[in-house]
Amino acid sequence: MADRPKAVKLAKKHREVGVAEFFARNKHLLGFDNLRKSLLTTIKEAVDNSLDACEEADILPEISVEIIEMSANRFRVIVEDNGPGIVKKNLGKIFAKLLYGSKFHSRKQGRGQQGIGISAAVMYAQLSTGRPAKIMSRISAGRPAHYMELTLDTAKNEPKVIVDEEKPWDKEHGTRIELDIKASYQKGMQSVDEYIKETAVTNPHATIIYVNPKAEQYVFARVSEELPRKAKEIQPHPYGVEVGELIKMMGDTNEKTLTSCLQKDFSRVSANVAKEILQNARLSPSMNPHEMTREHAESLITGIQETKIMAPPTDCLSPIGEELLEKGVKKEVRAEFYSATSRPAIVVNGNPLQVEVALAFGGEQEKDKPARLMRFANRVPLLYQQGGCGITKAVTTTNWKPYGVQQSGQNMPHGALTIVVHIASVWVPFTSESKEAIANHDDIIKEVKLGLQDAGRDLNKYIKKKYKAHHALERANLFERYIPEVAHSLAKLTGENEQQLVTDLNNMTHKEQLVGNIEALKAENVEYDEEFASIGKEEKEDVDGETEPEGST
């Protein structure tokens, strides 16, 4: 036995790890790090799903969110929507199987991406309280509503159906989920209240009825009857494909020739472009893609790089738009100047991505604090992990001084400023499965910085104008002081009426107009909503859980 290799004994320990087992132990990766965040994550996953489902079915969303405190650290969360409902066959997997969904394999903008979120919430409920998820769903008036109680079998990553029955429901179509979870509720910048509020801002087409555990009801009625532009699915763009992926795509394609594969499976490849790519790659257009070797794939990549290909279409994106973005900010922040910009889409790893930025400056915002940063990805507010987010990095590595904003080193700019950044993309690279922060991707950081600079230039123009107007007023005030003396001397010299001269000289200062100029510079705050702005605010913040950095990344 002595010379039996140790490897033989060690080999017996090697086993497969189930994906649900993995995430059950690493539930912090899914946003369930602490009790406060667990409440937010649970609601976020349910609401994001509801919004996605409604939009996919062209339904103006009406979503109700209710949180009931059952006992200490025990909450019941109920989220109900008027979406298209879910067919019975898929109900179990959608709610109780990780990595199952409709978004991963379709390249188009959505809140969900990977089919993890809501099943993770169901898993968290069962781990923390042992209780199954209660699901109700109905797909049309002509069909019954299905009621299910479900848990997730973590060993197999499969749903376990405990109750399955038809139930009467007054809703014609929609879905309702009820979860009992261990959690804690607290207002503040990282609260469910704040999440719901910011969601209302970036989803003006949705009505959200929200009852928090203090039984306070808020109704965020939709302000737009128009659904956002529907995002279209696109194929991968050739520029974003790496050797390994290319080999896989060629192996999987249904096309019989390289030229048709390039045109069918990729975005922006016309017959002419395909011809040019293949010429540059020195490959035959009639070659069977299934016969592609690694050497061929490397040539093809070179061919692609040497060919000028149009940027991917951007109708797969659904940005918020400058106008709505500015409107949303005005509702929340009472500033004196607003500016919003939607950048043209860029391509990141072959996927279109669009950056939108809004700035709100001055007014009643606090001056002696770091600027407030509001981050959004595909219309979803990001409330955690500000310090690790690529957006934050873009903000702190932008030089704000040329725009008239204070900043020390590469820290968050300082002063009465709110910065809003929205990233819309077919595939947002988040730093973790819990989708709280954008990865530090050079191209994204660069693009956000360009957006900040666009908006910053407008801000700088405003600050300069404001400075000029104030300066003009100061000069007028100075001149005014000498008017009596000047009038007196002039009267003596010319014999004119001294009082008349004073009046004339006073008119010459145009002081009223100068004051008017300053007032005119300030943005109107007609859209500011006192009640709205106060939602979720609390004096003492972030006692529980993660406190967010205000400074540098």
Add this chain to the structure above:
Amino acid sequence: MADRPKAVKLAKKHREVGVAEFFARNKHLLGFDNLRKSLLTTIKEAVDNSLDACEEADILPEISVEIIEMSANRFRVIVEDNGPGIVKKNLGKIFAKLLYGSKFHSRKQGRGQQGIGISAAVMYAQLSTGRPAKIMSRISAGRPAHYMELTLDTAKNEPKVIVDEEKPWDKEHGTRIELDIKASYQKGMQSVDEYIKETAVTNPHATIIYVNPKAEQYVFARVSEELPRKAKEIQPHPYGVEVGELIKMMGDTNEKTLTSCLQKDFSRVSANVAKEILQNARLSPSMNPHEMTREHAESLITGIQETKIMAPPTDCLSPIGEELLEKGVKKEVRAEFYSATSRPAIVVNGNPLQVEVALAFGGEQEKDKPARLMRFANRVPLLYQQGGCGITKAVTTTNWKPYGVQQSGQNMPHGALTIVVHIASVWVPFTSESKEAIANHDDIIKEVKLGLQDAGRDLNKYIKKKYKAHHALERANLFERYIPEVAHSLAKLTGENEQQLVTDLNNMTHKEQLVGNIEALKAENVEYDEEFASIGKEEKEDVDGETEPEGST
């Protein structure tokens, strides 16, 4: 067709997402965010595996790491160890199947945890260059070496064997992996050089031979012939188990009664403790665990909470130890004061966890910079994501002023200080699969702070003594200035010889001793290694990829 529910159409899009497909698209979650980090991650995964394998087989590790620059942004990485080797049957899965390994289901300290790392590196190689991994492994002199070329089938998450043959190898046992990857090489704080160096510090029992792409060879010879204390496997501790997990454990157990299940499947539950738990839970000791309902489980949790149970054993941990930790720091940092502390183990989510802290103060360290923080988890250096790490949070939320160290707000302390923190645990909660930062877990942050305070108190004593000694010297200097005058007056008064009086008075200052006191306070730097300390250093840092924050979290 018009009244066909939309859900029916939408249902067709729902599909399962393969775990490898998921990670292939989200490869940044695995540490492959940018070219520089991809090189580090690849080497880290291979070296960590080698160290784990050697230690499990009681072999003093000898590992060689070679990086060859093949062309622009294309590197060949070769890591070879003298470990136990891997049996042929498991080779494919270990290197080309995500979530496959020996660590997940065994609760003991290890560098690897989840069976993702090395397969992720193989997947990254094939995605970025299309090239398979080349593996050689041999388990004993009496058996042949196996050579395999492998890729990972991302759709199935299974290995695809391209070449499989026996080959001659001069090694009796060991494993060798060769990967071609897209990457970039650069020195600095986040470089492979730095990783290897820090690994040598925390693994004094390992010999590492490293050749970087500039063909510079470094040999880190082992300085200890003793393997670290072997970590033992333990059962989960009752305090760390939640309702859902408890139900699962009861369903999976082989035991026939509750009392035996509690004693066999959990840590620190004796017959008496089991009896007390079940009394508190009002459950029968003879109950069949398989019949446990959710209500029973909730009672059992209550019973556990009401019973005093001994903390879990700590022989599942393998800390570095105060002495070796301090020794390692001395090699790297030329300071005037060193202090190291190993805290007693605590329990986090039922898993033992131990914090070790070392401080190096003053000496030749730069004064006008934030303190340098070196983070380690289970002896592995953490070079990225400092800003998002719980260790950083513990450092910045510690008040350093009482220890004589400058700090503004909750930023990194400032001055000539190096802070080293090591966390050893059966299960380290990382913020992502790439294991670069520790999650912001309250108990861990608290424990790290206690460690910092322990070491801080020693530091404070030193700084106080130093201040006292300097103060005494200053007083002596002051007295010295008056000696001629005092001697002159005394000579006149007493008639003694003035010169003799000067000499006597000078002796009374004990100045030499005071100077000696100050010198004696300073730690000896006999272990400092100039060449070692310079490895990886470069003037211009972090041009590519993530730049680490120096300030607040």
